[in-house]
Amino acid sequence: MKKLLCLGIFLGTLHPAIAQDTTAKLDSLVSAYHKLHRFNGTVLVAQQGKILLDKAYGYQRTADKTLNEPGTIFQLGSVTKQFTATVILKLEEQKKLSLQDKLSKYFPDYPKGDSITIENLLTHTSGIYNYTNNREFMQNEVTIPASREKIMGLFKDKPLNFSPGTKWDYSNSGYSMLGYIIEKAAGKPYEQVMRAYIFGPLHMDHTGFDFKNLKDSKKSTGYFNISDTSSTPAPSVDSTISYAAGAMYSTTADLYKWHQAAQQYKIISKADWERAYTPFMNHYGYGWESDSIAGKRKVSHGGGIHGYVTTIVRVPEDDVCIVVLDNAADKEVGKIGQSLLSILYKQPYTLPYERIAIQVPEATLKQYEGEYNLFPNFNIVMTVKNGMLIGQPTGQAESPLFAEKEDFFFLKIVNAQIRFTRNDNREITGLILYQNDREMPGKKIK
Incomplete structure (x- = not known):
């Protein structure tokens, strides 16, 4: 009996040691990217209800050398889309709309609106021109508040890229339209609906939309780049521009609450969470990209907006959640998220290294x-x-x-x-x- 007890004590100490080793590997990976100025932000990694890494790297603001901390607030970009999609499904559960509703039901004068469904908008199969492809607008007007009519005017009268439902093409315009539909179906402003259905019930107290005008000491500044000697601040995109396609701001902790809600099938039914994860075309469901790792479903989404790049990666079956938020527009955030996942599943990954320049005449x-x-x-x-x-x-x-x-x-x-x-x-x-x-x-x- 004593031998069994001793064995139990030994095994009991084994798991914390394994967790510490995993945490060290996770931190080493992110630190390697940070040292090379290829990551600046916060990371949270959790598995089976245990947070393995919750850490900040680099600057929240370079001007006064304020460092990021785990509670720093970041713009999310397109990670917003999964929240918009969830509210659409919630409204369908409440019979306030149907995914098979035509766009023309809500906007009767929308060209070919009788051929585009809400589901087409959710799955990027509407064929609607993506307004963020308008380089002149994105470079010169994103800081200026815009009306619904102004935003719709950027894509409404452009020809469809293809017949709705026949192809896949990422469209922020489609998700902006979902936000406008939410307002019509719920009878309230989009932000109020999001707070009533998601942010409030989940106590996501550091999550919202009007990041440009947010007054919070933990608000980060977005940069196009940060180096040892300089940094280039990015303009703050007004929430009316990115809207239901990408206007949210949040923290790693609030996004972990979101993950936990999904694990517990809150907000919408289990069946509707399943629908959201199920790929419709090009591995894309309702606001989630769907793939696999180790034979298990992986759902994820990245985001990018002036000065910020973000990603959330989840493996629902194993209660795995990875959140990576960056405020230096670093393009490898998605790769960092995937590498962190590889560490958890003991799959190959590579550490970035510093390249050494040689002199050439x-x-x-x-x-x-x-x-x-x-x-x-x-x-x-x-x-x-x-x-x-x-x-x-x-x-x-x-x-x-x-x-x-x-x-x-x-x-x-x-x-x-x-x-x-x-x-x-x-x-x-x-x-x-x-x-x-x-x-x-x-x-x-x-």
Whole structure:
């Protein structure tokens, strides 16, 4: 009996040790990205009701050197969509609308509105033009409050990209329309409906919509980039612009409450949570992307808005929740979330490392000068200035490239690399851009 007791004590101490080891790996991964200026924000990782990592990295505000903390508030971007979708399902449960309702029921004069259903809007299969593809508007007008008519005017009269229900194309416009439909069906402003159905019942006390005018000491500033020597603040997008497609702000703790509510089938029925997770087309359900890990369903969604990149990843079967919130527009937040998940499931992942630049004579750099075409209407012009190779993509600012080895360069401002290609005569004929786990070849045209 004593031997069994001793064995029980030994096994009882094993689990905390395993948890500590997992936490150390999770923290090491995020810290590696942070040290390379590829992550600045907060992270929460939980499994089976236990929080394994709840930590902040980097600056909440660089101007006064205020550091992020676990309670820092971030804009979420498109993570908002799962909340909008949940309220739509709640209203259907209350028989205030149907997913098969036509858009024309709520907006009778909407072109071809009698062919677009609420479900098409939820699943990005409506064919409605995505207004955030309007570069001029996104660069110049996102800080200015806009009326429903102004936003709808950005896409309403544009032709559909395809016949509704036949293809998939991500559309923020569709989710903005869902917000307008919620207001009509519920008879209240969208934000009030969200607070009544979700934020209030779940005590998500640090979650809301008007981030631009939020007065809170824990409110973060969004940046286009943060380095050792500088930072570039991003404009604050007005909530009327991103609206039901991306206007929410929140914290890791509040989003964990959201996860717990989903685990307990709160807000909507278990059957409707299942509907939300079920992919309709292109792995997308109702506000959730659906995939798998270790043979189990993984649901997730990322978000991006001026100065912020976010992600939430969940494995409902194992009560796993990962929240990554970044206020330096770091493009690898999704990869960080996936790598954290890989640690939990003991799958392969890689730690980022610092690339070391070598000196290359200016005469050697001259051979890379020219213009390279990667996509229609997208080129990169390479020039040499002050002994540095400079790349300028179409419509973007110049960026210095640093040589790592012959014909292979990397950027510091983003995680991207370029390899120049040659023909049999050793002449430069093109390049390959490596970014976001993609290889994009380009042909030298000048």
